[in-house]
Amino acid sequence: MLKLVLATNNKGKVKELAAMLQPLGFQVVPIGSYPGFQEVEEDGETFQANAIKKAVAAAEFTGELSLADDSGLEVDALAGAPGVHSARFAGEPTDDAANNRKLLALLEGVPAEKRTARFRCVIAIAEPSGNNQTADGTCEGIILREQKGEGGFGYDPLFYVPEYRQTFAELASAKKNAISHRGRALGKALEILNRLYANREG
Numbered sequence: 001m002l003k004l005v006l007a008t009n010n011k012g013k014v015k016e017l018a019a020m021l022q023p024l025g026f027q028v029v030p031i032g033s034y035p036g037f038q039e040v041e042e043d044g045e046t047f048q049a050n051a052i053k054k055a056v057a058a059a060e061f062t063g064e065l066s067l068a069d070d071s072g073l074e075v076d077a078l079a080g081a082p083g084v085h086s087a088r089f090a091g092e093p094t095d096d097a098a099n100n101r102k103l104l105a106l107l108e109g110v111p112a113e114k115r116t117a118r119f120r121c122v123i124a125i126a127e128p129s130g131n132n133q134t135a136d137g138t139c140e141g142i143i144l145r146e147q148k149g150e151g152g153f154g155y156d157p158l159f160y161v162p163e164y165r166q167t168f169a170e171l172a173s174a175k176k177n178a179i180s181h182r183g184r185a186l187g188k189a190l191e192i193l194n195r196l197y198a199n200r201e202g
């Protein structure tokens, strides 16, 4: 079995990552099913630093190959904010509704053509030794003036993808996974995983 610990407490991420990894034969186990794991402080200045920190902590704790995702939204009119601070944009603990309200308030009066944004994701794969590798992905979109759609999580109801004329919260989850920052990062991460498992077996 290709066992892989998912070093995230975000249920939306677990759902998406599991939906992409399980059909490929991975047995994914969320870090939440390992009692006693202490959440790491996400104090890195980059998605990459935080992703590595989360993946290494999980791999060292569990003794299993672990995958972490650090991601967020970069809004051009806000000079790239909320960026690495996306989860706690409106304070702690994370509150998706409050984050979306804050984003809309900051963008009030900003015209459509200046509401460009992108989701960014860095996935880190760590071995119990601490060895780690990363892969990244982005997805471009526009921040709407009001929420649309019921699916997904986080900023999805405000993130509109012009090519599909839908927000991430309106897109079917398989479609979101096919074009999202996370789906793209995972595509590259699979190459890393394939090499790691090939080395183990060979």
Ligand SMILES: O=c1nc[nH]c2c1ncn2[C@H]1C[C@H](O)[C@@H](COP(=O)(O)OP(=O)(O)OP(=O)(O)O)O1
Residues within 6 Å of the ligand: 007, 008, 009, 010, 013, 042, 069, 070, 071, 072, 073, 086, 087, 088, 094, 099, 119, 152, 153, 154, 155, 156, 168, 180, 182
């Ligand atoms: O596809 C997405 N659709 C909507 N929103 C998203 C997405 N991807 C990231 N986001 C937002 C959610 C959260 O506000 C932040 C991630 O923060 P981030 O620290 O990476 O995740 P988290 O704290 O929720 O869980 P964890 O660190 O345990 O993986 O960006």
Ligand SMILES: [Mg+2]
Residues within 6 Å of the ligand: 042, 087
């Ligand atoms: Mg986090």
